[in-house]
Amino acid sequence: MDPHTVVPPYVAGPLRLEPFRALMLVPRRIGDPSTGRAFARPYKDVAARLTRWQRRGLLTRDDAPALYLHEYTAGGMSIRGLVGALDVSRRATRHEDRAVLPHEGIHPAQADDLADRMAEMQLNPAPILLVHRAGGPTRALLAEIARGTPDHQFTDRSEQRHRIWAIRDPGSLATIRTDLAGTRALIADGHHRYAAYLRLQRRQPGGPCDHGLAMLVDQGTTPLFLGAIHRTLVGTSLGDLRTATESLGMHCADASQADAVAALGQSRLAATDGRSWAVVDLSPATDELAAVEVLHRHLVPALPHGPASIGYHHTVDDALAAAAPGSAVSVLMPAPSFDLVLRIAEADRLLPEKATSFQPKPSLGVFIRSFDDG
Structure with a gap:
């Protein structure tokens, strides 16, 4: 938050x-x-x-x-x-x-x-x-x-x-x-x-x-x-994202655009700098947390550089348009379910902004x- x-x-x-x-x-x-x-x-x-x-x-x-x-x-x-x-x-x-x-x-x-x-x-x-x-x-x-x-x-x-x-x-x-x-x-x-x-x-x-x-x-x-609200991490590279995932014991693997998008789910994010794509596996962190919580509370603080700002996008096209090799990584997010959001609220947790x-x-x-x- x-x-x-x-x-x-x-x-x-x-x-x-x-x-x-x-x-x-x-x-x-x-x-x-x-x-x-x-x-x-x-x-x-x-x-x-x-x-x-x-x-x-x-x-x-x-x-x-x-x-x-x-x-x-x-x-x-x-x-x-x-x-x-x-x-x-x-x-x-x-x-x-x-x-x-x-x-x-x-x-x-x-x-x-x-x-x-x-x-x-x-x-x-x-x-x-x-x-x-x-x-x-x-x-x-x-x-x-x-x-x-x-x-x-x-x-x-x-x-x-x-x-x-x-x-x-x-x-x-x-x-x-x-x-x-x-x-x-x-x-x-x-x-x-x-x-x-x-x-x-x-x-x-x-x-x-x-x-x-x-x-x-x-x-x-x-x-x-x-629906999902996607993110752009400005001032960050795919290399920074890989470093952050490794430091947290998660996994970030190169993938084609089609495979990255197909892998998107509650425990996997698809990331791109507009040229290359990667799948970020958040397991086992998502056993108790929504994907957006893991991104903001764990991955973003672990980035070696940036983000200087975070952009928010309601469509995949808008998110992809904001990606730039070496300077901005767009992260496609899964949509949380209503029951998941309700459980989080009932547990006295708040989701990050624009979740x-x-x-x-x-x-x-x-x-x-x-x-x-x-």
Whole structure:
């Protein structure tokens, strides 16, 4: 973990998602790049801007609080999750009390800045993304709801398709509340916004900041895709990488590009300087650690030279383009499994920065939570 990051506090159970009155942009504004710019500086004008949009019919506000079942489809993948106001008012003091599990550290200054932005805007502009495995009653209930007619159905400007059902029935809400009380959720996206929620709650306890907007996805029903984030070690050579592996009792062998890529797995990395390729065997270090942990906590510190910096890439092509003989080594990473990330979080370990990429994420503007509505 980056020495400048810290562990965000843990929210105590039971996990609670509360109904709220959703603000929703009209479909033509959702997924539009201008929507993101609308939440940029000056933040104090954002609330007034949303009021103007509502008068112009560009923004709707629900008449009554609800939990929302949100299904979005992008790139052929459909994800369904519950959207609600996450209770962040209680802090866990014991391991067994934790309800929300981070798996990455946060930069305090960034979390402070996000908290200041939300306080100025008086809203949560988008839900953080949480993942869990739902219990049988909730899973069955949401499947039944999804078979009904949605309250909203549209395709946004980025070609994401959305279906939304408002859940207000007291019996359904009670089933969800009871079922969620016994679950733990992993933060898939939004570690800094989660930390900002906790900062706001600490500043203003007992009010709307006791909650923060969240979407809870059942990984057992409509799983998010967990992709790899590849690395480029700038200022490092393949020779440096071989020296580091030998000093740690690991093995680094020359290989063709095809063989190196084919060998990629939880205990093997593929590395290239753009001209030559090698397979790095991390065994037995990966018996207890994820490959990304071994790279950052063991291999990188053992390098005789560099890295002067580390680049991060969501595609193999981008990683390969950054490699350079003698001066930059690109390392192709395996994607960790959801269960592995969950075990790491439950064991009180944090993965290095940019270790996971949960995809796809919903477009900005589908759900907004105003502090005026609690």
